[in-house]
Amino acid sequence: MALDRWIALILLGICLLYGYTAWFTMDGSLAPFMQRNPIWPSTFPKVLSILGIIACTIILLGLEKGEQKMGDIDYRRLTDYKLGQALGLLALMVAYALCLRPLGFIGSTITFLILGSFILGERKWLVMIPVALTATLIVWYLVQEVLGIFLSPLPVFLR
């Protein structure tokens, strides 16, 4: 089974779950005056769940024929591409999300930029560190001072 149909299967599961929530769990807690309304909070989701289930089924059963065109990347041979680098960068982004508050903006961003370049194979530390440092400070200054959005710069224990 091709990837697009696997995805349709997953989305079908999501739509079924969504439909179950909309059809069977949402109306019980409705206030009495709302029940006389022609439209309930669950009305629109109910319609959507049906449409979603129909569309998923059509894709899953392959009812709509069309030429299979390949995208830029053949997902069946993912390991031929730089999969390790991509996964590394995604993990780095998750780590950045988790560290942004505890470690502060400046520390985590510099680390993120340097490690990002490192994962992609850059080894010139003398270029990487100044570039990351200046970029971080410029962005922090712009966001903090020009846009006026607070970004806590320092780690928790220095604040």
Added chain:
Amino acid sequence: MIEGLLIGLQTAFSLQNLLMVIGGCLIGTFIGMLPGLGPMSIIAIMIPVAISMGDPSAALILLAGVYYGAIFGGSTSSILLNAPGVAGTVASSFDGYPMAKQGKAGKALTIAAIASFCGGTIGAVLLMIFAPALSSVALLFHSSEYFALMIVGLSAIAAFAGPGQVTKALLMTVIGLILATVGEGALFNMPRFTMGLLDLQSGFGFITLAMAMFALPEAIYLVLKPRTPNTDGGGEIKDLRITAAEARSIAPVIGRQSIQGFFIGVLPGAGATIASFLGYAVERNIATKTEQDEFGKGSIKGLAAPETANNAACTGSFVPLLTLGIPGSGTTAILLGALIALNVTPGPRLMIDEPQIFWSVIISMYIGNLVLLILNLPLIPYIAKVLLVPRTYLIPFILFFTLMGAYIGQNNATELLLLVGFGICATALKFANYPLAPLLIGFILGGLLENNFSRSMQLYDGVSFIWERPMTLGLLIVALILIVLPSYRARRARIAGAADGDSI
């Protein structure tokens, strides 16, 4: 209209807004030139900046400037490197890249700039004529017509998705609408589908979703498949001049394609990409025999046609956004999201309630096109240096700006985890050839669609508005035809093909 124009001139010629146009065009050209980064990602990255400025006209001017700049930058990279940054400029590389290989890169860039300028300017004139007319019609619409109109828009986007893609585009739209129902609805004030998570109470952030759908998958694609550096032709850019004879030969092409491109751009779902391919095909068909042979080998007409058409279409795509509040493309959907975040609801009332926004955007389109022609063109040889930035630096910065955009929008670190999660899903969808723009358009229109639906349901105490209002019924029938027609035609073509025994 004269009064409106004057208001627009007054707003657009303030120092701040002029700087916004110039800055937007430069940033757009700069980033649009990087292969793999389309205008949607750039606008998504720029949105937090625009929103935090607080002034809706300035924000829209900046984003529109970024948009033209990105299209212009995209055509530069497709001419110089044969690596289009945007789908809308793929047709420009057919003739632009051969010209660059013949050492006429400078001439090709000039033609591209002039064609874009004329396409954009003529498009802006047409926008100025048609938008007020359309918006006075749109004032007659009730919420049920709006509901029906949005359904037409969403189904048109799916219908134009291409053969074999209609169901996928439809499914993506529905998923977008489903995502939009998460959180508190405006009409009910009760949390829905939040799974008890407080972070989902206000729904998914639209910037997060825009970044996750466009910027992140494109960045991951760049990581997975590094483009091989393409050095031939891109090195020397000299002699930006074109001769009078060349100008005369492309003038009719520009005239025709501006108008054709504009009207294609107005249609929801058919954006710059379709306009540019169609423009190229039409011009090749009506050219004389000798000129026809040149197409694909460096014909100036073959370069001017798609360039004019895609810029005119970009301008055209503003018509449904500004007059109906219904975006016809991914890019205008992002602009709509930004406007809603700034507390401006585009629609027919926009021209009456906030004429300065409407007209200053139109005036800034002229200024933007002028900026691209006189400021960016001479700077192109220098801006092209950005193509030399090694990817080991480029990619971490793209990812960082994506993260920053999502974080600044909500000031919430959970948003970053959502971004990465959605980004991975979007990449998987992209692997399987699911179109991503319908998802975002569905997400952005979801709230409006549900509100208009609920309002008509309440006014008519049920679904009777569908048959009691002829215009609603008519629009819904159009939507149904749009969905059914492509699959019906595909089926008929298949049956006919099977009978004839040949496959087309």
